[in-house]
Amino acid sequence: MRTPSQTSFPRRPAVIFEREALVRGFDALAELVKPTLGPLARVVLIEGLTRDRTPEVLDHAAAIARRLIELPHPTADVGAMMLRHALWRMHEICGDGAATTAVIAQSIVHEGMRAIAAGASPVRVRVGIERGVALAVEALRRLTEPAPLGARRRAWLEGLAAAATPDVELRQALVELVYVLGDDAYINIYNNDPNRIEYEFLEGALWDAPWLGGGFTADPTDRVARLQNAAVIVLDGLLDTAANTIMLLQKLEAMGYRAAAIIASDLTDEARTVLLQAKHRGLFHPLPIKTPYGGDKRAVALHDIALLTGGRVLFSDKMPFAQKLSREDVGEARRVWANAKQFGIIAGRRDVQRLRQTIAGIRRQLETTTDSSTFDDLLRRLGQLSGSMGILRIGAPTQRVQEARRDTAARLARVMQLALRSGVVAGGGAALLKASMSIPTASNDDVGWGMRCVVRALEAPMRTLVANAGMDASASLHAAREANREGEAAFGFDVRSGALVDLARAGVVDALEVVENAVRVAGSLAAQVLTTEVVVHHRKPQSAAYP
Numbered sequence: 001m002r003t004p005s006q007t008s009f010p011r012r013p014a015v016i017f018e019r020e021a022l023v024r025g026f027d028a029l030a031e032l033v034k035p036t037l038g039p040l041a042r043v044v045l046i047e048g049l050t051r052d053r054t055p056e057v058l059d060h061a062a063a064i065a066r067r068l069i070e071l072p073h074p075t076a077d078v079g080a081m082m083l084r085h086a087l088w089r090m091h092e093i094c095g096d097g098a099a100t101t102a103v104i105a106q107s108i109v110h111e112g113m114r115a116i117a118a119g120a121s122p123v124r125v126r127v128g129i130e131r132g133v134a135l136a137v138e139a140l141r142r143l144t145e146p147a148p149l150g151a152r153r154r155a156w157l158e159g160l161a162a163a164a165t166p167d168v169e170l171r172q173a174l175v176e177l178v179y180v181l182g183d184d185a186y187i188n189i190y191n192n193d194p195n196r197i198e199y200e201f202l203e204g205a206l207w208d209a210p211w212l213g214g215g216f217t218a219d220p221t222d223r224v225a226r227l228q229n230a231a232v233i234v235l236d237g238l239l240d241t242a243a244n245t246i247m248l249l250q251k252l253e254a255m256g257y258r259a260a261a262i263i264a265s266d267l268t269d270e271a272r273t274v275l276l277q278a279k280h281r282g283l284f285h286p287l288p289i290k291t292p293y294g295g296d297k298r299a300v301a302l303h304d305i306a307l308l309t310g311g312r313v314l315f316s317d318k319m320p321f322a323q324k325l326s327r328e329d330v331g332e333a334r335r336v337w338a339n340a341k342q343f344g345i346i347a348g349r350r351d352v353q354r355l356r357q358t359i360a361g362i363r364r365q366l367e368t369t370t371d372s373s374t375f376d377d378l379l380r381r382l383g384q385l386s387g388s389m390g391i392l393r394i395g396a397p398t399q400r401v402q403e404a405r406r407d408t409a410a411r412l413a414r415v416m417q418l419a420l421r422s423g424v425v426a427g428g429g430a431a432l433l434k435a436s437m438s439i440p441t442a443s444n445d446d447v448g449w450g451m452r453c454v455v456r457a458l459e460a461p462m463r464t465l466v467a468n469a470g471m472d473a474s475a476s477l478h479a480a481r482e483a484n485r486e487g488e489a490a491f492g493f494d495v496r497s498g499a500l501v502d503l504a505r506a507g508v509v510d511a512l513e514v515v516e517n518a519v520r521v522a523g524s525l526a527a528q529v530l531t532t533e534v535v536v537h538h539r540k541p542q543s544a545a546y547p
Helices: 013-036 061-067 075-094 098-117 123-141 149-166 168-183 244-252 271-282 293-309 352-368 372-386 399-420 430-436 446-468 473-483 510-531
Strands: 044-046 056-058 186-191 197-202 205-207 226-236 258-262 285-292 311-314 331-338 342-346 389-394 425-428 491-494 497-500 509-511
Touching: 013 044, 013 061, 013 098, 013 446, 044 075, 044 226, 056 061, 056 352, 056 399, 061 075, 061 098, 075 098, 075 342, 075 372, 075 399, 075 510, 098 123, 098 446, 098 497, 098 510, 123 430, 123 446, 123 510, 149 168, 149 399, 168 186, 168 197, 168 389, 168 399, 186 399, 197 293, 205 293, 205 372, 205 389, 226 244, 226 285, 226 293, 226 342, 244 258, 258 311, 258 331, 271 285, 293 331, 293 342, 293 352, 293 372, 293 430, 293 510, 352 372, 389 399, 399 509, 399 510, 425 430, 425 510, 430 446, 430 473, 430 510, 446 473, 446 491, 446 510, 473 491, 473 497
Parallel strands: 186 389, 226 258, 226 311, 258 285
Antiparallel strands: 044 056, 197 389, 205 342, 226 331, 331 342, 425 509, 491 497
């Protein structure tokens, strides 16, 4: 019989109730997302908030968790919200792994609750959980394989994509884009009118900012304005007066330019008239383009455009800026194009040394950021500066399906690029099972119990995955455990065929960064739940009464 820890303290029944209620809410959300784990996962139907909205069919754990609003019991609701927040953070960090995180966290919590019920100290159990997680991460890194080169890389990416989505058309397009463009690429995702998926590789850099009015195309019926061997003026502010505009064109002509892209926040009517007259008379070929974004992002975009073209950012409030214009202020590009939505720059006169330094700085920021929006902004900048960009246009029968496909595309692109950077481990829960076998479980104190909680939890993803595929979970897990006792390969079940195989060799893999973060986030969250003694609720404000 297990004896209570010497360091444990008696607890009031009310406190036990609070923790148990917390776990009930935690379980409610975990059970909601568990069916989505694995390539043969099931879907969750979310009822619309109003009668006029059709139900959503979701198979992504983070999106399902995001739809959860509130549970009736206040303490259970707190537990559900703790897990909800963790799953969304996993989505922001990695784009995938939310279901795995929920399964591991739920298992640790249940094993920890058994230990605490037997008299173990929650704090000492938490220490054991933290040690077990650290050992699991070390084991996962030893099992990591780097991204292969050559023809094997495509099959490797296909294995990653197949584990993430059953949408064959979507994953084939993304595999092709990532295979060609690499981990530095930024993939622009847009809606497509027909019910099909199309993609293309983009030369140069692209920004979502339009031309400043039509009339600058070679043909009035053309929807795209193009310049060859053009100067590039990067202006922080407004191009305002006719005098300044004339002076700018004269200076550029004196330097030998016959065409120029002028990037500015806006044009006055005077400036527009001067530019149109110069174009129609054949004296000069200008193309005014709106500055991308606003606020701090605008300043970053202007800096990057100047860096790509070899020019400088000019400030319109220091008028007349054109009077002091020098050749060092003017950027150059072999081609510039713009339409009513976007513009692109191809083969700019870039400062290679400064460009390499900026790209290295962005890569360092990508390794440390945990904010989804910041990550996307940095990845877009990296794609623009390195010239690795692609366009993916997604069509679908309905708007809901189109939104779901776009979300899946963004997640899958991030997962594949993370895998190219950090490497992969065997998928299907096999790497986690293999890692669990390197964690010592001989100790019988409270810390040892915490470590055993992690060992059992690392088996849970494979158990859940094979159960979702309709297989006997206990028998499958026993067979996989026996196969993994010897050698370095990580064995698991290819649930499509039902065979026990070396999953990494079979092409069933997961990005190391996704699996590692799932273990870390799950362990931290479970430890927090197990050491929660009291939940404080705020009284909800009474709704105003009207006579």
